Amino acid sequence: MARTLDDFPITRHWKPRNPELLQLYSYPTPNGVKVSIALEELGVPYDAHTVPLGETTTPAFLSLNPNNKIPAIIDPDGPDGEPFGLWESGAILIYLAEKHGGLLPSDAARRAETLQWLMFQMGGVGPMFGQYGFFGVFAGKEIEDPRPRERYVNEARRLLGVLEGRLADGRDWIMGDEYTIADIAIFPWVRGAKIFYKAEEPFEMAARPNVMAWLDRCIARPASGRGLVQPPVE
Structure with a gap:
């Protein structure tokens, strides 16, 4: 028998409003909004479920993502036409x-290069900026030893320098004239560091004019702007 959304326990807690749509389980953090931005840019209808960060360890959420992190999705029309969780x-x-x-070039070389920059965010920007948030803004700021903050500030500056170099030749987007999942993965973290971490000065963002101009272009895209506020905070 073919699978249905009812076969996913998470749907009993966060009930689908429209079972025919892609189900998004997320929260508007830098990681969470990547998927809503991509869905908006691709024009894919979706059903957004707000998952407060304190609920990612509940049995309902863990049934879909055992790693207890947002975002996660169920595509009702996944491979072989059956619902697919990811x-x-x-x-x-x-x-x-x-x-x-x-949002991903079809040319093999450009596709690989786009994935390279996606991994730059996954392995660098996200973890390093996130650790700065912990040690510089949240609970870890009470730690007196300055070395953790210094490490993550210095690494954040270095990563922004890499991105500045990429954008220094007048390109609008990381892949030139094509807006891709690389932009979508990285810009929410730069925005989050600026707005939520108040890291504009420690990260020396003023010394990265190409990055700041790129960030403004990303935010100004109507679809990306819509994705930044999904799912809504309840």
Whole structure:
């Protein structure tokens, strides 16, 4: 018998409003909004479920993502036409881009280069910026030893320098004239560091004019702007 959404225990807690739509389980953090931005840019209708960060360890959420992190999705029309669950934001971005034919170049070399920059975010920008948030803004700021903060500030500056170099030749987007999942993965973290971590000065963002101009272009895209506020905070 073919699977249905009812076979996913998470749907009994966060009930689908429209079972025919892709189900998104997320929260508007830098990681969470990557998927909603991609869905908006691709024009894919979706049903957004707000998952407060304190509920990612509940049995309902763990039934879909045992790693207890947002975002996660269920695509009711997955491979072989059956519902398909997926987690990890980078994996979801690749899956959506390949399925819907956008945000990822078809040329093999450019596709690989786009994935390179996606991994730059997954392995660098996200973890390093996130650790700065812990040690510089949240609970870890009470630690007197300055070395953790110094390490993550210095690494954040270095990563922004890499991105500045990439954008220094007048290109609008990381892949030149094509907006891709690489932009979508990275810009929410730069925005989050600036707005939520108040890291504009410690990260020396003023010394990265190409990055700041790129960030403004990303935010100004109507679809990306809509994705930044999904799912809504309840």
